[in-house]
Amino acid sequence: MDRLSVISGHLSSSAQPAPATSTTPSSPTRSGRKSALVDPxxxxxxxxxxxxxxxxxxxxxxxxxxxxxxxxxxxxxxxxxxxxxxxxxxxxxxxxxxxxxxxxxxxxxxxxxxxxxxxxxxxxxxxxxxxxxxxxxxxxxxxxxxxxxxxxxxxxxxxxRYELIGAFGLTEPDYGSNATGLQTTARKVPGGWVLNGHKRWIGNATFCDIIVVWARDTASNAIKGFVVEKGMKGFKPHKIDNKMSLRIVQNADFVLDECFVPEDNHLSAAKKFSDGTQMVLESSRAVVAASAAGCLLGAYERALQYCMDRTQFNKPLASFQLVQERLMRALGHLQASILTVIRLGRMMDEGQATMAQIALAKAWVTRTAREAVALCREVVGGNGIISDFGTIKPLMDLEAIYTYEGTYDVNMLIAGRLVTGLSAFV
Ligand SMILES: Cc1cc2nc3c(=O)[nH]c(=O)nc-3n(C[C@H](O)[C@H](O)[C@H](O)COP(=O)(O)OP(=O)(O)OC[C@H]3O[C@@H](n4cnc5c(N)ncnc54)[C@H](O)[C@@H]3O)c2cc1C
CATH class of the missing domain: 1.10.540.10 (Acyl-CoA dehydrogenase/oxidase, N-terminal domain)
Known part of the structure; x- marks a missing residue:
């Protein structure tokens, strides 16, 4: 089977972003004018x-x-x-x-x-x-x-096959950047473990079928992984409300109150938390950098097309010097971000990437994307704050992306520690 068994066939590299979905009478007239370079x-x-x-x-x-x-x-x-x-x-x-x-x-x-x-x-x-x-x-x-x-x-x-949807529960209300200080406990009992604690920010946790929960063994103090299944007694997820970024993602706080997990659900092949988990988090950090670059790609395409379409002072927005400067600044950031991501992928596949390189790439790309998407939003003017025009949502979303998988600061300090040999944090 094809490794990514998506429908075969090729898309033209000049694929257009989807048009804005607004049908309100006040939507601006669209010229349908195309830029000379459609695919960034x-x-x-x-x-x-x-x-x-x-x-x-x-x-x-x-x-x-x-x-x-x-x-x-x-x-x-x-x-x-x-x-x-x-x-x-x-x-x-x-x-x-x-x-x-x-x-x-x-x-x-x-x-x-x-x-x-x-x-x-x-x-x-x-x-x-x-x-x-x-x-x-x-x-x-x-x-x-x-x-x-x-x-x-x-x-x-x-x-x-998506018959079961999963989540990953590491962060706690009092242990975010310092996640390995986590306080959720796992107590060994006949036939399994009893979990007690509180997790925060866990994506998909309101509706998913299984959650990998990390908890501290009360006997050894070691952090161990457990699969908590939907409906288990003592597991109660609550959606985090009023979240203004990544609003479609269902992040939950959940309590584990004397939640019994059978021994079969104890992920017992890892002897230490760092066994393999570091690899999972490193890979995930690189993936987050790539998704941030993708977020910028989508916002840039929509902003460029909008500026080609919209006329002010009898000229397309894209013809104004200051608008071109912002678009090109965003395009420059986009090229650099994607080059970084592709190079990082190569190094990781060759086993050459250190945690410093991955952390710096995640921090730098998410920061760059955050700044560049703001430029894309700006050139769309007032419509830039309406979700139909496709630049405000990525701008809001990048706030979360900049923060999860290690905040910008923490990733910079991980890179800084490895480059200087001096640790700026414990
Ligand atoms: C939308 C979203 C989805 C998430 N999904 C998940 C998930 O599915 N599973 C999961 O387990 N977790 C998840 N998280 C949690 C995420 O990984 C944490 O939010 C992140 O690690 C930061 O922790 P915190 O929010 O507690 O911030 P804090 O650690 O309280 O940090 C607050 C500020 O202090 C700074 N700071 C902290 N320590 C230092 C230091 N030593 N030096 C300098 N500055 C420092 C940070 O950079 C930040 O600016 C998610 C978070 C969000 C926002």
Whole structure:
């Protein structure tokens, strides 16, 4: 089977972003004028840096996501801060979940292929990308590295087919950047473990079927992984309300109150928390950088087309010097971000990337994307703050992306520690 069994066929590299969905009478007149360079990835010939397989994966993912995209639905979900099973259906169109996992029905992508896919996911919508990557990346990869062969066979094939949706529970209310200080406890009892504690920010946790929960063994103090299943007694998720970024992602606080988990749900193949988990988090950090670059790609395409379309003072916005400066600044940031992501993927596939390089790439790309998407929003003027025009949502979403998988500061300090040999934090 094709590793990413998306519908075969090629998308023209000059694929257009979907038009804005607004049909209100006050929508500005659209000229349909095209820019000379429609596909920003052609600017530095970024496709030429990809292998044939990566290129075809990118084109097929683009095609599936363009065919399946429903901007009206995404905007409505964003307004209502809701998730929809339609997004699971769209994810299924991309083929089996599991990214780099080999076997158990998973696609076994390379890190570079994963990053190429994450760019396309982020280009469509950052909430969709986050849902996809929490399930397919963090949750499944944790089971893959910390689970026994029986546990992998029990959960991964069904997760790969989206019959089970996963989440990843590490962060706690009082342990965010300092996540390894976590206080959730796991007490050994006959036949299993009893979990007690409080987790915060856990994506997909309001509706998912299984959550990988990290808890501290009361006997050894070691951090261990457990699979908590929906409906288990003592597990109560509560959606975090009033979140103004990644509003479609359902983040939850949850309490574990004397929650009994059978021994079969203890991910016992990892002897230490760092066994493999570091690899999962490093890979995920790189993927987050790629999805941020994708988020910028989508915002830039929409801003450019808007500035080509809209006329003020009898001229297209795109003809004004200051507008061109902002667009080109965003394009420059976009090229640099994608070059960084592609290079990082290559180094990771060759086993050459250190945590410093991954941390710096995540910090730098998310910061750059955050600044550049603000420029894209700016050139769309007042309409730039309406979700239909596709630049405010990525701007809001990048606030969360800049913060999760290690905040900007923490990633810079990880890189700084490795480069200088001096630790700025404990
Ligand atoms: C939308 C979203 C989704 C998430 N999804 C998940 C998930 O699915 N699973 C999960 O387990 N977690 C998840 N998280 C949690 C996320 O990883 C944490 O929010 C993140 O690690 C930061 O922790 P914190 O929010 O507690 O901030 P804090 O750690 O309180 O940091 C606050 C500020 O202080 C700074 N700071 C902290 N320590 C230092 C230091 N030593 N030196 C300098 N500055 C410092 C930070 O950079 C930040 O600016 C998610 C978070 C968000 C916002």
């Amino acid at each position: 990835l052609q600017f530095m010939q970024l496709d030429a840096m990809l292998s044939a397989g990566e290129r075809s994966l990118r084109q097929r993912a683009r095609r599936v996501l363009e065919e399946g995209r429903d901007d009206k639905l995404l905007n409505e979900l964003y307004e209502r801060a809701e998730f929809s099973p339609a997004l699971v259906d769209l994810a299924k169109q991309l083929g089996p979940a599991g990214l780099q996992i080999k076997g158990n029905g998973c696609p076994g992508l390379t890190q570079s292929e994963t990053l190429v896919l994450a760019i396309e996911l982020g280009r469509l919508d950052a909430s969709f990308a986050t849902f996809y990557l929490v399930h397919s990346g963090l949750a499944m990869a944790s089971i893959n590295v910390a689970g026994t062969p029986e546990q992998k066979a029990r959960w991964l094939p069904r997760m790969a």
